[in-house]
Amino acid sequence: MEAKYDFERKFREQVLKCSRCGFCQAHCPVFGATLRPAYNARGKMLILKEVMEGKIDLNDELIETLFQCTMCANCFTNCPSGVEVAEIIKCVRRDMVNIGSCHPAFKGMNEVLKKYTNIYAEEQSEDFNRQRNRQAEYVFFIGCVGAYREEESTTATLDLLDRLNINYTLIDEVCCSGVLEDVGFQINENLAKKNIERILTTNASALITGCPYCARTFNSKPQYDELKDKGIKILHISQLLKDYDFDVKTDMVVTYHDPCDLGRHCGIFEEPRQTIRKITPNFVEMPHNRMDALCCGAGGGVRGAYAKNSIAMARRRLQEAEAVGAQVVLTECNSCVHNLSNAKLRRQKFEVHNTTHFIIQLLEGK
Numbered sequence: 578m579e580a581k582y583d584f585e586r587k588f589r590e591q592v593l594k595c596s597r598c599g600f601c602q603a604h605c606p607v608f609g610a611t612l613r614p615a616y617n618a619r620g621k622m623l624i625l626k627e628v629m630e631g632k633i634d635l636n637d638e639l640i641e642t643l644f645q646c647t648m649c650a651n652c653f654t655n656c657p658s659g660v661e662v663a664e665i666i667k668c669v670r671r672d673m674v675n676i677g678s679c680h681p682a683f684k685g686m687n688e689v690l691k692k693y694t695n696i697y698a699e700e701q702s703e704d705f706n707r708q709r710n711r712q713a714e715y716v717f718f719i720g721c722v723g724a725y726r727e728e729e730s731t732t733a734t735l736d737l738l739d740r741l742n743i744n745y746t747l748i749d750e751v752c753c754s755g756v757l758e759d760v761g762f763q764i765n766e767n768l769a770k771k772n773i774e775r776i777l778t779t780n781a782s783a784l785i786t787g788c789p790y791c792a793r794t795f796n797s798k799p800q801y802d803e804l805k806d807k808g809i810k811i812l813h814i815s816q817l818l819k820d821y822d823f824d825v826k827t828d829m830v831v832t833y834h835d836p837c838d839l840g841r842h843c844g845i846f847e848e849p850r851q852t853i854r855k856i857t858p859n860f861v862e863m864p865h866n867r868m869d870a871l872c873c874g875a876g877g878g879v880r881g882a883y884a885k886n887s888i889a890m891a892r893r894r895l896q897e898a899e900a901v902g903a904q905v906v907l908t909e910c911n912s913c914v915h916n917l918s919n920a921k922l923r924r925q926k927f928e929v930h931n932t933t934h935f936i937i938q939l940l941e942g943k
């Protein structure tokens with residue numbers, strides 16, 4: 578039978594490789610929050626198989642199932658057949674957008690980025706009282722969540738860079754727009770060009786991002802190849818900070834949440850832990866860590882489209898922090914900080930911070 582959709586042409590073998598073993602179920606945050614087998618990787622692959630067999634068409638009724646995926650890739654990590662579920666789902670979402678079946682929140686994101694320079698449709702971000710667009714060794718790229726929703730954390734990060742005498746500049750950044758590929762659209766070329774032009778103007782040798790997803794986008798998307806072609810290194814801030822000492826310690830019990838974009842997707846697990854171990858002897862791991870870390874529930878457009886389930890996923894993660902007796906949950910992603918903080922129950926007294934924010938609090942004796 579001739580393939581009707583692009584996902585069949587690209588991923589037919591992958592979908593058929595799913596043996597229905599169900600090993601992915603225990604690792605899927607969407608299943609964990611909803612207990613709906615149709616929403617885990619196996620359920621999604623079964624539906625796509627039926628689409629390939631011509632038994633059903635992609636349509637609005639499948640939005641709920643196929644758009645509810647955080648792109649965390651935990652299924653792939655635990656799949657004996659190596660089914661690349663997140664990549665398949667991304668392609669299916671493109672097919673669905675092409676036939677006009679798309680979650681309104683995802684469509685909204687694409688529309689917003691045609692008119693605005695950030696995913697929140699804000700007119701202007703805080704200026705963080707720092708110089709912009711100047712010549713410097715590094716560009717620090719904040720990212721939308723850090724610039725518009727987690728400003729306190731971003732200010733702390735910049736304060737830490739200042740204390741370490743790191744020669745950086747901010748730029749008039751615009752959304753990297755990587756998230757659009759997750760939700761069925763293309764990276765916005767206009768935005769990419771603006772970022773590239775503004776980064777190159779600074780003559781920086783490296784681009785440091787506060788957001789793991791921005792780092793992934795700059796490192797892996799062809800629209801940003803020019804940066805690497807011009808010899809600009811792209812690093813997440815945790816890769817820079819691991820080489821510094823902070824001259825501060827705490828006795829608090831600290832745990833670390835691996836953001837999916839930094840951990841499973843970029844393989845950066847040890848650098849954040851190196852930094853945390855320098856500041857506390859009381860570091861504890863949660864049962865699910867590194868490649869097996871539970872997702873915070875914010876990715877893949879799920880926080881915007883399925884807020885209730887997204888919070889339920891974050892709560893599952895926080896239960897683990899509570900169980901290991903953490904007083905502080907550190908992470909390396911503003912999106913994770915945002916979702917985990919919003920999900921925290923009143924009885925849960927621990928704090929959730931980016932590592933930079935926590936270090937600044939210790940240095941300032943708070």
Ligand code: SF4
Binds near residue numbers: 596652
């Ligand atoms: S673990 Fe892999 S093969 Fe097994 S059901 Fe899940 S996606 Fe299919």
Ligand code: SF4
Binds near residue numbers: 608653
């Ligand atoms: S990528 Fe994550 S959310 Fe999506 S199906 Fe796999 S485990 Fe579930």
